[in-house]
Amino acid sequence: MTKIILITLLALTPLFAQVKENIEVPYVAYPIKMGKGFDQVNGNCLMCHSFGYILNQGPQPRAFWKAKIHKMIDAFKAPISDEDAKIVEDYLATYYGNGK
Ligand code: HEC
Numbered sequence: 001m002t003k004i005i006l007i008t009l010l011a012l013t014p015l016f017a018q019v020k021e022n023i024e025v026p027y028v029a030y031p032i033k034m035g036k037g038f039d040q041v042n043g044n045c046l047m048c049h050s051f052g053y054i055l056n057q058g059p060q061p062r063a064f065w066k067a068k069i070h071k072m073i074d075a076f077k078a079p080i081s082d083e084d085a086k087i088v089e090d091y092l093a094t095y096y097g098n099g100k
Pocket of ligand 1: 041044045046047048049053054057068069071072076077078079080088
């Protein structure tokens with residue numbers, strides 16, 4: 001009997017977790033610089049996450065960006081061609097680089 005009561009209670013608890021008000025998820029716009037290679041960034045990087053992941057890194061050397069692109073390909077299996085990887089690297093080094 002106790003088991004049945006417990007199971008019923010557990011099954012009902014999500015009902016109390018509901019809220020009446022509408023929940024608004026904040027929209028964060030990440031402005032990204034337009035330029036040569038933008039199309040490749042747009043097509044290859046946005047399928048999994050927003051530009052925020054890129055912008056939040058701050059200005060970084062080319063080697064950093066190259067390593068990140070290859071991390072996406074190796075660790076997260078991002079389907080990015082060698083050709084596009086190079087274009088994205090150039091783009092990131094140009095617009096989000098620190099000159100190194
Ligand atoms: C297949 C999915 C996928 C694609 C495509 C992808 N990423 Fe990611 N990216 C991830 C995941 C997963 C994380 C890690 C998220 C976390 O740790 O919360 C991540 C995180 C990052 C980070 C944060 C730093 C870090 O090391 O975790 C950067 C920078 C980044 N991605 C850049 C890129 C760039 C540039 C591209 C395009 C060339 C790209 N990503 C494409 C899946 C992807």
